[in-house]
Amino acid sequence: xxxxxKMFECSRCLYTYEHPFGLTFDSNGCCxxxxxxxxxxxxxxxxxxxxxxxxxxxxxxxxxxxDCIIHIDGTAQSYYVVHLATEVLGLxxxxxxxNSHFLTDVGIKNIAQLITRFDKNFYQYTSAPSxxxxxxxxxxxxxxxxxxxxxxxxxxxxxxxxxxxxxPLVINGACQTVEQVxxxxxxxxxxxxxxxxxxxxxxxxxxxxxxxxxxxxxxNLFNSLRYPDDEDINxxxxxxxxxxxxxxxxxxxxxxxxxxxxxxxxxxxxSFDTFENAGCSVYFGMHDILRKITCGHSKAREHLxxxxxxxxxxxxxxxxxxxxxxxxxxxxxxxxxxxxxxxGAEGRYWLMEILYKQTDMDFLFKxxxxxxxxxxxxxxxxxxxxxxxxxxxxxxxxxx
Amino acid sequence: MIRLIGSVFVQGDVALQTHNFDNYRxxxxxxxxxxxxxxxxxxxxxxxxxLDDVDSGPSSYVLDSLIKTxxxxxxxxxxGIRTIEDVxxxxxxxxxxxxxxxxxxxxxxLMDIIQYIGVQGVVAVLPFVxxxxxxxxxxxxxxxxxxxxxEIIANLPEVVELLLIDIKADGSETGFSWDVIKKCGNRKxxxxxxxxxxxxxxxxxxILENELSGVVIENRLLWTECATQxxxxxxxxxxxx
Numbered sequence: 001x002x003x004x005x006k007m008f009e010c011s012r013c014l015y016t017y018e019h020p021f022g023l024t025f026d027s028n029g030c031c032x033x034x035x036x037x038x039x040x041x042x043x044x045x046x047x048x049x050x051x052x053x054x055x056x057x058x059x060x061x062x063x064x065x066x067d068c069i070i071h072i073d074g075t076a077q078s079y080y081v082v083h084l085a086t087e088v089l090g091l092x093x094x095x096x097x098x099n100s101h102f103l104t105d106v107g108i109k110n111i112a113q114l115i116t117r118f119d120k121n122f123y124q125y126t127s128a129p130s131x132x133x134x135x136x137x138x139x140x141x142x143x144x145x146x147x148x149x150x151x152x153x154x155x156x157x158x159x160x161x162x163x164x165x166x167x168p169l170v171i172n173g174a175c176q177t178v179e180q181v182x183x184x185x186x187x188x189x190x191x192x193x194x195x196x197x198x199x200x201x202x203x204x205x206x207x208x209x210x211x212x213x214x215x216x217x218x219x220n221l222f223n224s225l226r227y228p229d230d231e232d233i234n235x236x237x238x239x240x241x242x243x244x245x246x247x248x249x250x251x252x253x254x255x256x257x258x259x260x261x262x263x264x265x266x267x268x269x270x271s272f273d274t275f276e277n278a279g280c281s282v283y284f285g286m287h288d289i290l291r292k293i294t295c296g297h298s299k300a301r302e303h304l305x306x307x308x309x310x311x312x313x314x315x316x317x318x319x320x321x322x323x324x325x326x327x328x329x330x331x332x333x334x335x336x337x338x339x340x341x342x343x344g345a346e347g348r349y350w351l352m353e354i355l356y357k358q359t360d361m362d363f364l365f366k367x368x369x370x371x372x373x374x375x376x377x378x379x380x381x382x383x384x385x386x387x388x389x390x391x392x393x394x395x396x397x398x399x400x
Numbered sequence: 401m402i403r404l405i406g407s408v409f410v411q412g413d414v415a416l417q418t419h420n421f422d423n424y425r426x427x428x429x430x431x432x433x434x435x436x437x438x439x440x441x442x443x444x445x446x447x448x449x450x451l452d453d454v455d456s457g458p459s460s461y462v463l464d465s466l467i468k469t470x471x472x473x474x475x476x477x478x479x480g481i482r483t484i485e486d487v488x489x490x491x492x493x494x495x496x497x498x499x500x501x502x503x504x505x506x507x508x509x510l511m512d513i514i515q516y517i518g519v520q521g522v523v524a525v526l527p528f529v530x531x532x533x534x535x536x537x538x539x540x541x542x543x544x545x546x547x548x549x550x551e552i553i554a555n556l557p558e559v560v561e562l563l564l565i566d567i568k569a570d571g572s573e574t575g576f577s578w579d580v581i582k583k584c585g586n587r588k589x590x591x592x593x594x595x596x597x598x599x600x601x602x603x604x605x606x607i608l609e610n611e612l613s614g615v616v617i618e619n620r621l622l623w624t625e626c627a628t629q630x631x632x633x634x635x636x637x638x639x640x641x
Binding site: 002003024032181191192194199200204230 | 619630
């Protein structure tokens with residue numbers, strides 16, 4: 001059906017037409033994300049796994065060399081992707097990380113635990129903190145995003161290393177455009193590409209566009225965000241596959257399973273999901289607040305829509321929870337972020353008022369009374385395992 | 401040599417993928433799709449727009465996106481063109497050729513447009529459905545099949561290039577009804593809808609080159625990295641650019 005109203009909501013989940021990836025709706029008002037989600041219950045996943053095995057077979061190293069690259073960020077999904085690559089597919093991945101500078105002590109511990117538990121080689125790229133802070137400032141001003149520099153770094157580093165080290169296979173976990181908005185069928189076997197990266201991971205702005213817009217990033221910093229040239233990609237035959245096309249992807253169940261490897265969830269106040277992006281200081285803080293202001297929805301909406309689709313929560317209850325999360329106290333997260341960004345009190349108010357037309361400063365910068373996080377019953381049993389971070393912004397270190 | 405043409409469907413202000421001309425999935429921003437097609441050197445880009453109000457002229461979203469991009473690949477645009485003024489607007493926005501569908505039945509206006517833009521600037525967009533060995537024109541506006549496709553082709557000026565779209569195979573890798581080409585005589589023909597697998601496997605490249613001037617690949621040029629370059633590298637009938 002043709003939809004013109006941006007606030008038009010799916011008849012099954014909480015997504016609206018204004019989703020930044022784009023959504024289509026069938027004649028019943030059901031969104032493309034829900035329709036593609038139904039494939040999870042109809043596809044032959046054993047056959048899909050066999051297909052995946054045959055895809056990775058030619059890349060499997062017989063001499064013990066690295067046969068693939070995986071970007072990890074210490075989240076539960078990183079654990080699951082490494083688990084699948086090593087235990088199910090029998091691969092020997094090189095684990096890499098683009099340091100977001102947003103890791104809490106929980107995040108740093110989770111990365112260390114992952115490398116140790118799976119006993120894999122690890123490469124981490126860390127920009128000079130002052131350069132990175134500068135990058136984040138420009139990203140906020142130009143793109144309304146605190147997260148763009150990290151996304152640009154984490155989506156280029158594995159491919160740049162793949163080109164440099166001649167390791168043609170890069171393994172990704174979930175294909176978010178399939179999981180969220182049903183842009184592709186699982187059987188389309190969509191793979192990572194320059195177009196996908198720019199359009200869907202980087203908000204339509206790649207590093208060249210960013211350089212043009214900001215004019216202030218130096219060559220080293222630019223190179224640390226650079227996706228390899230087509231020539232390099234073609235010469236080496238680099239391909240980035242998404243495991244979620246071949247494995248029945250259920251983040252909540254998979255993430256719980258990762259507790260067995262020593263993964264630590266992190267509590268947050270803006271969603272019930274303490275597993276996704278645990279260890280990041282901005283994901284449910286400043287990043288989520290900007291997402292709500294600029295895209296119209298916060299992360300909890302994605303989590304709740306996902307759980308509606310899996311039948312673990314009703315739409316009616318999801319709406320109640322969503323409204324609750326939107327009102328949660330964000331002052332600690334927001335203030336800590338601006339401290340890290342070295343922006344004073346006046347600058348904070350100016351930025352939020354001028355740039356984002358945000359007038360509810362009490363909600364952003366002052367503590368309010370709502371502090372108890374409501375959780376759907378099925379998730380509340382994992383509440384106690386989630387850790388409250390001691391340090392929201394921790395400088396690079398082992399953190400153990 | 402045969403042209404490899406990338407296609408994209410637009411509704412409102414979103415680029416879409418189509419399956420069977422009926423099942424739409426989001427693609428995101430049109431500008432991004434156009435830029436990657438251009439960067440990966442498709443030979444032509446075919447943009448087809450579905451408009452809420454068919455009499456409102458060409459899609460302003462498409463024309464605005466074209467103006468904002470710096471692409472050099474020739475663009476064919478189809479959707480909402482009703483007058484010579486619409487054609488002029490398209491050309492000024494960077495469209496190279498216009499695709500005509502409903503207008504094919506308005507002979508005098510069709511001839512006026514050909515007179516204005518030149519016969520090479522017009523592509524006859526002919527979606528079709530196969531029924532019991534016969535091929536029928538599919539009217540995108542009414543979403544119904546109408547006349548036999550051969551009858552429509554016979555009434556078109558000889559030099560107009562034809563774009564034959566197999567509705568049932570649209571969005572697929574295989575399934576195009578090749579017999580429809582027999583209805584086209586010696587005309588220049590572009591085909592779309594479930595064509596790529598057979599084009600890739602055909603051994604008779606010379607016959608294929610005589611039959612076709614272009615192949616439209618819908619959707620899957622965006623599914624893998626450097627898909628266009630790989631098709632061009634691995635399928636000899638495609639021209640290199």
